[in-house]
Amino acid sequence: MTGAWTEASEGGGPLDGTLLRLAFGCFPSGVTAVCAMADGRPTGMAMSSFTSVSLDPPLVSVCVAHTSTTWPVLAVLPRLGVSVLAQDHGPVATALSAKRGDRFAEVAWAASTTGAVFVHGSTLWLECEVDRQVAAGDHDIVVLRIHALQSHPEVAPMVFHASRYRQLGPAR
Numbered sequence: 633m634t635g636a637w638t639e640a641s642e643g644g645g646p647l648d649g650t651l652l653r654l655a656f657g658c659f660p661s662g663v664t665a666v667c668a669m670a671d672g673r674p675t676g677m678a679m680s681s682f683t684s685v686s687l688d689p690p691l692v693s694v695c696v697a698h699t700s701t702t703w704p705v706l707a708v709l710p711r712l713g714v715s716v717l718a719q720d721h722g723p724v725a726t727a728l729s730a731k732r733g734d735r736f737a738e739v740a741w742a743a744s745t746t747g748a749v750f751v752h753g754s755t756l757w758l759e760c761e762v763d764r765q766v767a768a769g770d771h772d773i774v775v776l777r778i779h780a781l782q783s784h785p786e787v788a789p790m791v792f793h794a795s796r797y798r799q800l801g802p803a804r
């Protein structure tokens with residue numbers, strides 16, 4: 633593989649946001665919806681930074697931008713629902729990242745008795761609580777402890793790559 637390296641300078645330099653977004657977009661991920669009831673209304677946001685962390689105790693993580701206005705509302709709630717979106721959930725991911733309007737108007741959702749909110753048709757539901765939050769640059773790494781789960785491995789997940797919603801190809 634040939635190509636030019638772009639290097640960071642002491643002051644942050646040429647590794648600007650556009651370049652880094654393109655670079656990070658080379659890594660494919662799933663997309664999750666992190667949602668809960670707040671003041672009697674479903675509240676939530678799309679997050680592609682989801683990662684499994686630990687089996688014992690059961691932990692996962694997401695990274696949240698310091699600019700998020702939804703996260704501070706979610707962060708103080710006792711339980712959060714994490715839904716791993718399915719391949720046909722493109723409109724859900726778009727709705728749950730919208731700046732304006734009712735994010736849940738076109739989303740089929742359900743709430744648990746504890747207030748966690750889940751998206752219907754997802755491949756995995758995790759009911760979680762915030763375990764800890766660690767500042768990391770312009771994001772926080774949020775560690776979530778899993779209290780309950782429901783998985784549907786037969787449901788094909790959404791794949792997010794290069795800013796586009798894609799689907800898995802056949803297994804080899």
Ligand SMILES: Cc1cc2nc3c(=O)[nH]c(=O)nc-3n(C[C@H](O)[C@H](O)[C@H](O)COP(=O)(O)O)c2cc1C
Nearest residue numbers: 677678679680681695696697700701702703728729
């Ligand atoms: C596919 C996708 C993945 C996203 N992943 C994240 C993420 O991992 N972390 C994050 O803070 N925001 C992420 N966002 C942005 C949030 O969904 C949301 O748009 C942003 O937080 C601004 O809305 P807010 O001010 O209501 O929080 C993602 C958006 C999309 C469409």
